[in-house]
Amino acid sequence: MPGAISPALAQAAGAAPALLDVSLRINGTEHRLSLDPRTTLLDALREHLHLTGSKKGCGLGQCGACTVLMDGMRVKACLSLAALAQGREIKTIEGLAQGDELHPLQASFIERDAFQCGYCTSGQIMAGVACISEGHAGSPQDIREWMSGNLCRCGAYDHIVAAIQDAAAVSSSTQGG
Structure with a gap:
């Protein structure tokens, strides 16, 4: 075809790649999206699904404000490609509470005044949920070590x-341990 440009040449010339159909399971609901293959999970959540609880902090995976759970494991959503999350179970801060009942860690954050500006809070809570489920909440030192990938500019670490x-104690008492 005269005048046609190959896809490789178009991409090299700066044209956006073809959209990719992606199916993401977020907070128990399947979402079908057409995304640029370079779209991060964070951008898919915030810009395409309007789930803005996960924050864009550094964009380098260093601050943890974008932390979500993927198959129960903590993940920095700014470093994860949305297309690679297909077939995985993603949980964001929006999916943590059960209806009007807060997750024990959300309730503990309020009780302990574990946030100030609130920017890091969703990432802190999601990483904290993983910290507890992974069994790393046995001591303040363990918690600090396992939460070290989540930064708080306000310095609310003692409260976090x-x-x-507190939430780990609630979790262990409800699990019979």
């Missing part, structure tokens, strides 16, 4: 650690 300890 206390909230995680």
Whole structure:
């Protein structure tokens, strides 16, 4: 075809790649999206699904404000491609509460005043949920070590650690341990 440009040449010339059909399971609901293959999970959540609880902090995976759970494991959504999350179970802060009942860690954050500006809070809570489920909330030192990938510019770390300890105690008492 005269005048046609190959896809490789178009991409090299700066044209956007073809959209990719992606199916993401977020907070128990299947979402079908057509995305640029370079779209991060964070951008898919915030810009395409309007789930803005996960924050874009550094965009480099260093601050943890974008932390979500993928198959129960903590993940920095700014470093994860949305297309690679297909077939995985993603949980964001919006899916943590059960109806009007807050997750124990959300309630502990309120009780312990574990946030100030709130920008890091969703990432802290999601990482804290993983910290507890992974069995790393046995001591304040363990919590600090396992939460070290989540930064709080306000310095509410003592309150965050206390909230995680409280929620871990609730979790262990409800699990019979």
